[in-house]
Amino acid sequence: MKTIKEARIIGVLILSILYATGCDDFLEKEPQGQVSSENFFQSQIDAESALIGAYDMFHSEYYIFDMFINSDVTSDNCYAGGDNPNNFQIDNLSVAPTNVNIERDWRYLYQGVARANTVLNKVPEIPEENFNDPGRKQQILGEASFLRAFHYFQLVNLWGPVPLVLDLVTSTDPEDINLPNNPTEAVYEQIIFDLEFALDVLPQSFGNNIIDKSRVTQGAAHAMLARAYAFRPSPDWEKVREHSEMVISSGQYSLLTDFDNLFDEQNENSEESILEIQFTDVPEASWGPQMWLTPSLTGDSWRKFNTPSNDLIAAFESENDEVRLNSSLIIEGGVPWTDEFYPSGDIPFPWKWRTANGWASQNNTILLRLAEVILWHAEALNELGNTAGAIADINQIRNRAELPNTSASSVEEIRQAIYKERRLELAFEGLRWFDLKRTGQAINVMNNIRHPITGVNLYNMSERDLLWPIPQIEMDKNTNLVQNQGY
Amino acid sequence: MKRILPALKLFLLAWQTTIAQDALVSGRVTGGDDGEPLIGATVTIKGTTTGVISGIEGDFEISASKKDILVFSYVGYASEEVAVGAQSIINVSLPLDIQNLEExxxxxxxxxxxxxxxxxxxxxxxxxxxxxxxxxxxxxxxxxxxxxxxxxxxxxxxxxxxxxxxxxxxxxxxxxxxxxxxxxxxxxxxxxxxxxxxxxxxxxxxxxxxxxxxxxxxxxxxxxxxxxxxxxxxxxxxxxxxKRGTRGTSSISFNASSGFSEAITKLDVLDGEQYANLINEQFANNNQAPRLDADSIKTLTDWQEEIFRRASIRNYQLSASGGSDRTKYYVSGSYTLNEGIIETSEFERYAFKLNLDQTVNDWINLGTSINYSRSNEVDVNDNQRINQGGVILGALNTPEFLETFNPDGTFTQNPLQAWENPMASLLGAENNTVSNRLLSNFFVDFEILENLSFKSSFGLEVNSNRFNSFTDPFLTQFARSQGGFAESRSWEDLIWLNENIVTYQKNIDKHFFTITAGQSWQSARSEWFGSQVRGFEDSKVKELDAAAQVNWVGTDVAEWSISSYLARGSYNFDDKYLVTINGRVDGSSKFGPNNRYAFFPSASLGWRISEESFFNNVSFVQDLKLRVGYGQTGNQDIPPYSYIGLIDIGQNNYPIDQIQGGAVISSIPNFDLRWETTTQTNIGIDAVLLDSRISFTGELYFKNTSDLLIDKELPESSGFRFGTVNAGSIKNHGVELTFNTVNVAKKDFTWESDLNFSINRNEVVDIGGTPFFVGQIPERGFASIVQEGETLGSFYGFVVDRIYDSEEEIQADNARAQELFLQGSVDKQFYQNSATSPGDIRFKDLNGDGIVTEDDRQVIGSAQPDFSYGFTNVLSYKDFTLDIFFQGVSGNEIFNGSRIETEGMFDVKNALTTTLNRWQQPGDETDMPRAIFGDVPQNSRISDRFIEDGSFLRLKRVTLTYNLPRKILEKIRVSNLSVYASGQNLATWTNYSGYDPEVSRDGLSATSLGIDYGTFPQTRTIILGLNLEF
Missing domain, CATH: 2.170.130.10 (TonB-dependent receptor, plug domain)
Structure with missing residues (x-):
């Protein structure tokens, strides 16, 4: 009897020991759907994919929809349309710090910055010999620098003094993440620094036309540098001239003869284009055009967003600019809603994208093109006193739109002619509001716009409204931030 | 009615013969209020196995010496001890034992x-x-x-x-x-x-x-x-x-019930004409032309009537249980159907259960527990605005002049804004989730020695779920533009568990020890697959591969594991002094190597005061125990891999010539991440009083949780929305009282009550930084805040002062703001904003800086109740039993976000009739502001305007059961047959203005509580059923 009991005890003990000596790595579980960032960056492939992740910010809501709102709905080019009170606020220039659009735009743009920072911080750690293509490492860093500058250009134009985050955040320590505002000048300084770096390392061409329009090239860096030097609080017109000239004289770009070809879907990534957001089939398609194209094209009956304004139509008409009017917007009647600005029922819709395809448009969005650079060149020459050169540039743009030469001759006349030309040429291309502010016209222009029917002033903006408030939720989290004046 | 002890116990005691006794003692054992005789009560001599059983009149006879103590006991009654002394006749009346101490x-x-x-x-x-x-x-x-x-x-x-x-x-x-x-x-x-x-x-x-x-x-x-x-x-x-089978019995039980549930209440909304007037007024106040001709508008559809229905409830269950010497079984199958009161919503379940126990030999027992179920659930879209197809808000916000369908068979829309009516959301798409769940456990129990046993078990949990949806390509506008779409997602979780536990018990004199020790490990793997497609020709074939395009497709895998060692020792001295000590070491794969293992100790003491000799004379106390406990527990329930900085692959692709794969860092690593630790002290008292008529348990606890796992919200400028850190602490202190009473225990009538009452005080002590906001309300920001010094579930917003009745009042406020602005002390020229007009709400300037800004928000309520309670009464009269169950909470608030949508008056949504009381002209005395399209004055901002008292007392359930009398049952050879009628949520006493105060949009969230936002309301249910056992 006793031996049986002993046998039982021994048996159970052996079992227990077997159990207890389980494998040591029982608690080691590696993620499978994702990768740990600790040991990810090893090869050129990893560097390239981090860069693609950074480019993918161009598919965020900011560049699909909000950039359009923030440039054209805010300004005199479009009404908010649609049904969203946040967009109404932006249209009305009475943006609250809790506005949902500004919260998300802040987030998207800084996400873009972080993705660029990922490349800029992590790729240098990959040994040169792990790159198959010599020189590619530097190019990758250049592309990322450009992308960072591009996002900061949006940030500084919307909010003015914003925090400069230049490193990938790897801790939640308040000292690392609660960064204070930097002065507007400092933000531009960084933008220019990043673009200059990009310029140094980027190729003029990657040897493939579509890639040259998808990726950032020297041309794009020059074009953005022209923008940055013109937009910064004290423009450097010599630099604007220099960089725009580099683009024009590169021989890489030329104006399309027919303005409509830029947007007719047949000529994407054209010779005029410098940088385009690429949209292809689902899931790399754009839902944007469904938001603003006509009911007949979208199959929707709800009120569309970003309705072109009477004021914009009048601007085209005042120049008899039928070419660009007809390429920039399209009128459709009999829509199933009423629009207080168009009681006739014939309503204009943006027309620089032509297909909605049920939230899956393949239409690209042009970010930079030669016409803009030529207008920078014109503006620089004019500001530097070379009116003849400026007039020649303007006429180049006007003639392409089948318009006669400009009648402007004085510096001031030419200046105004360029401003107007920019509005007509670049409507819905993400620049109008920034231009109005840059040129000091914003308050005057906006406060003179009247309701087409009732004649009452549509806007009552003040100095405050030139900049958005920093989102309240960001203010709540980062106590080192100072809110913009007036909010 | 005379009570009969289970036959088994009779037999067990029958053989116990009497041995040498000094004298014969006899008497009668009765019980309860009406003193009916207890047949089969045991009468034993304390400290021996000697005993007898009472007879048909409760009578007994036993030989005992004068020094002996007789112990009288009977199931369901408290035991009684009587010293024999000189007595030869001892009659005892046993009190009902409500609190069965041997339980x-x-x-x-x-x-x-x-x-x-x-x-x-x-x-x-x-x-x-x-x-x-x-x-x-x-x-x-x-x-x-x-x-x-x-x-x-x-x-x-x-x-x-x-x-x-x-x-x-x-x-x-x-x-x-x-x-x-x-x-x-x-x-x-x-x-x-x-x-x-x-x-x-x-x-x-x-x-x-x-x-x-x-x-x-x-x-x-x-x-x-x-x-x-x-x-x-x-x-x-x-x-x-x-349930498991019991030896020597066998029974089969069948239960069937059927009933219905329906909406408890409807809310009053504007009719067609009132709607038209409201909309025109909204636009007029925004300097816009009227949109609708109120005179020509008819009222055609009551949308609440459309979406609500009388829903059917059915439940069937069959079970069998029993056992022989060596084998015991319990097996059951059941079917449940619960339709929802909103069209299409439904929950259906088939469940199967098998529990088996087998005695292999004198020292090995084994058994298994298997539970399999399959459920099918049809969801509806609630908790959303009409803008997103929310059904409840859709019903309240769709004007009544519309019909459901257009002549072409599509759903109608609000002509002023293309929101489809709520039936579009219900009928335009179909969805269901099928879940298969298997829970099984197999164990072997070795009785190694008399006092030493070893149990090894192996458990398996398998969950397999599949969600399918199909959105008709024709019926709704959103789907029309995309040719309809279909989505399929499936998950499978497989979790296994192995535990090996040794138990040792030892009784030495008055010392009783139990020691349990063991080891446990558990490992899980989850796999996910999903895809969404679009572009269907028609709705004939709804499979994914019938679509033209793939929107997305994805898979994912996650794993976690826990390895643990545990031990418990308990010591009992003379049934008076009790000690229990616990400890467990857990290692979790969810934490990094720096902090993978944790130790959780605890100890508790009990003192049964009523067993002390000095307590013998306190006759109204049958049992009294004091307890005190202290210990630590943990929480590790965060997603796997939270400590690792992760890179997302595949979600951030971008086409450059061809689509290229993108990699994005999606989280910040934290290798120091560790579990949350909760330290709790508990003081308890258990008492059984007044002939066991009252039993009472009181608890007082102090519960402090530290090292909170927080998704610390980061400034978005970091590029990350949050980082997972251990920061801060939360405190819960509370009191719990439980009373079980036997109010009446007569022959034909008994009445028992259970009352429980809880107070919990919750406080966020520290969150390691700035407050953060939760409970997002579309386009209004957040309704709740997590802030140090406040409770979880605190609402946060502006405070309404009054409605401006005149331009002068506004100008007075603005003039002050203007003055301060010129002095440079504020940076705004208006008290609120430039659009403020008479009829708008004046919010309070809480910080006194002269203007109203985001800084003038404060905590405006809490969803945490002051106390909650439940009150159960069971009344039995002859063959009838009545269960009445009340339940309630008190002192909590609800953020009625639905009212932003139904009383906001800022867009073309239909509104509640309460808006008829809106401010329209100076002199209107009301708390309902004016209607203005776009709400530029922000009357509908998050404020105490939408905070309501959420207290309620509810008659949760009433069940009346009729048991067929035993005489009839014996004739039809049925051991039990009862029929019952039951009602749920029959009455609710509350001041809440929404559908129902038991509501929480964010379900299980810890931080966002008590928000009503078009949430599926509670229902009233009536059920009839029968139980049959033989």
Whole structure:
């Protein structure tokens, strides 16, 4: 009897020991759907994919929809349309710090910055010999620098003094993440620094036309540098001239003869284009055009967003600019809603994208093109006193739109002619509001716009409204931030 | 009616013969209020095995010496001890034993008699479940235990209830208790892998369990009880034990019930003409032309009438149980159908249960517990605005002049804004979720020595879920533009568990020791697959491959594991002094190598004062025990890999010539991440008083949770939305009172009551930084705040002062603001904003700086109740039993966000009739502001305007049962036949203006509580049923 009991005890003990000596790595579980960032960056492939992740910010809501709102709905080019009170606020220039659009735009743009920072911080750690293509490492860093500058250009134009985050955040320590505002000048300084770096390392061409329009090239860096030097609080017109000239004289770009070809879907990534957001089939398609194209094209009956304004139509008409009017917007009647600005029922819709395809448009969005650079060149020459050169540039743009030469001759006349030309040429291309502010016209222009029917002033903006408030939720989290004046 | 002891016990005692006695003592044993004789009561001489059994009149005869003490006992009655002395006739009347002190409580890796319990454990009374089919485990728990607050966040069938044991301890991790079913800790992390494309799906781990199969539910509330479950026990542990067969019996039981549920109330909305007037006024106030001709508008459709229905409820269950010498079994099958009161919503479940026990030989027992269920759930879109197709708000916001369908068969839309009517959301798309759940456990028990046993068990939990939806390409506008779409997602979780436990018991004189020690390991793997497609020709074929395009497709895998060692020692001296010590070491794969293992100790002491000799003379106290416990428990319930900085692959591709794969860093690494620790002190008292008519348990606890796992919201400029850190602490202090009373115990009439009452005070002590906001309301920001010094679930917003009645009042405020602005002390020239006009709300300038800004928000309410309670009464009269169950909470607030949409008057939504009282001209005395399109003055900002008292007292359930008399049953050879009628939510006393005060849009969230935002309301249910046993 006793031996049986002993046998039982021994048996159970052996079992227990077997159990207890389980494998040591029982608690080691590696993620499978994702990768740990600790040991990810090893090869050129990893560097390239981090860069693609950074480019993918161009598919965020900011560049699909909000950039359009923030440039054209805010300004005199479009009404908010649609049904969203946040967009109404932006249209009305009475943006609250809790506005949902500004919260998300802040987030998207800084996400873009972080993705660029990922490349800029992590790729240098990959040994040169792990790159198959010599020189590619530097190019990758250049592309990322450009992308960072591009996002900061949006940030500084919307909010003015914003925090400069230049490193990938790897801790939640308040000292690392609660960064204070930097002065507007400092933000531009960084933008220019990043673009200059990009310029140094980027190729003029990657040897493939579509890639040259998808990726950032020297041309794009020059074009953005022209923008940055013109937009910064004290423009450097010599630099604007220099960089725009580099683009024009590169021989890489030329104006399309027919303005409509830029947007007719047949000529994407054209010779005029410098940088385009690429949209292809689902899931790399754009839902944007469904938001603003006509009911007949979208199959929707709800009120569309970003309705072109009477004021914009009048601007085209005042120049008899039928070419660009007809390429920039399209009128459709009999829509199933009423629009207080168009009681006739014939309503204009943006027309620089032509297909909605049920939230899956393949239409690209042009970010930079030669016409803009030529207008920078014109503006620089004019500001530097070379009116003849400026007039020649303007006429180049006007003639392409089948318009006669400009009648402007004085510096001031030419200046105004360029401003107007920019509005007509670049409507819905993400620049109008920034231009109005840059040129000091914003308050005057906006406060003179009247309701087409009732004649009452549509806007009552003040100095405050030139900049958005920093989102309240960001203010709540980062106590080192100072809110913009007036909010 | 005379009571008969189970036959078994009679036999066991019958052989006990009497031996040498000094004298013959006789008497009568009676019981209860009316003193009926107890047949078969045992009368033993204390300290011996000598005893007799009372006869048909309760009479007994026993030989005993004068020094002997006789012990009288009878099931259901408290035992009584009488010293023989000189007496030769002893008549005793045993009091009813409401609190059965010998009751066995399951406490995790062991059992204990209630009288020896040193910890805070609540046993859920399942009496009502036996009489009436309650279809979910949480419902059976609701209102039944002090300190266990069960809230049904919505009336959606099959929806998961929120269960909080002694408050919320966590912000980020789970707040639900750990459920242990037949020894298997259930994974609360069903669907740990959900891919990156979908929202987190919250399936209910208890949904597969049929409450009728449950033998007992124990809730381990304090740390000294729960620490044996270590790193997962911070929110308490609910131990569910299912029924098993008993030796020598065999029975078959059938239960069928059927009924309906319906909406408790409807809200009053504007008719067509009132709507037109409101809309025109809104536009007029925004300087716009009228949109509708009020005179020509008809009222055609009551949308609430359209979406609500009388929903059918059915439940059938068949079970058999029994056992022979060596084999015991319990087997059951059940079917449940719960339709929702909103069209199409439904929950359907088939459940199967098998429990087997086999005695192999004199030292080996083995057994298995198997639970399989399959459920099918049809969801509806609630908690959303009409803009997103929310059904409830859709019904309230769609004007009544529309009909459901256009002539072409499509759904109508609000002509002013293309929002489709709510039926479009219900009928334009179909969806269902099928869940298969298998919970099985196999165990072998070795009785190595008389006092030493070893139990090894192997458990397996398999959850397999599939969600399918199809949106018709024609019926709704959104789908038309995309040619309809279809989505399919599936998850499978496989979790295995192996536990090896040694138990040693030793009794030396008055010392009684139990030692339990063991080891446990559990490992889980979840796989997810999902895809969405679009572009269907028609709705004939709804398969994914019938579509033209793939929107997205994805898979994901996640794994976690826990390895643990546990031990418990308990010591009992003379049934007076009780000590229990627990400890568990848990290692979790969820934490980095720096902090992978944790130790959770606890200890508790009990002192049965009533056993002390000095207490012998206190006749009105039958039992009195003091308890004190202290210990630590943990919470590790965060997603796997949280400590690792992760890179997302595949979600951030971009086409450059061809589509190229992108990689994006999606989280910040934190290798120091560790579990949350909850330290709890518990002081308890158990008392049985007044001839056992009253039993009382009181608990006082102090529960502090530190190292909170927080998704610390980061400034977005970091590029990250949050980082997971250990920061801060939360405190829950509370009192729990439980009374069980026998109010009347007469022959034909008994009345028993259970009352439980809980107070929990919750406070966020520290969150390691700035407050953060939760409870997002579309286009209004956040309704709740997590802030130090406040409770979780605090509402945050502006405070309404009054309605401006005149331009002068506004100008006075603005003039002051202007003055301050010119002085440079404020940066705004208006008190509120430039659009403020008479009829708008004046909000309070709380910080006194002269203007109203975001800084003038404050905590404006809390969803935490001051106290909650449950009150059960069971009345039996002859063959009738009446269960009446009240339940309530008091002192909590609700943020009625639905009213932003229904009283906001800022867009073309239909509104509640309360808006008829809106301000229209100076002199209007009202608290309803004017209507203005766009609401530029922001009257509908988040403010105390939408805060309401959420207290309620509810007649939760009433069940009347009729048991067929035994005489008839014997004739038809049936051991029990009863019929019953039951009603749920029959009456609710509340001041809440919405559908129902038991509401929480964000379901199980710890931080966003008590928000009503078009939430599926609670329902009233009436059920008829029968129980048959033979």
């Amino acid at each position: 066995i409580m399951v406490i995790g890796y062991g059992e204990v008699q209630k009288k020896d319990l040193t910890m805070a454990v609540s046993s859920i009374d399942l009496g009502e479940v036996k009489r009436k089919p309650i279809t979910s485990v949480e419902q059976a728990m609701q209102g039944k235990a002090a300190g266990v607050v069960v809230t049904q966040p919505s009336g959606k069938p099959g929806s998961r209830l929120s269960v909080r044991v002694r408050g919320s301890t966590s912000i980020r991790a789970r707040n639900e208790p750990l459920y242990v079913v037949d020894g298997i800790p259930l994974s609360n992390e069903v669907n740990a892998a959900t891919g990156d494309n979908t929202e987190t799906v919250n399936l209910n781990p208890l949904a597969g369990i049929n409450p009728a199969d449950i033998e007992s539910i124990e809730v381990l509330k304090d740390a000294s009880a729960a620490a044996i479950y270590g790193a997962r026990a911070a929110n308490g542990v609910v131990i569910i034990t299912t």
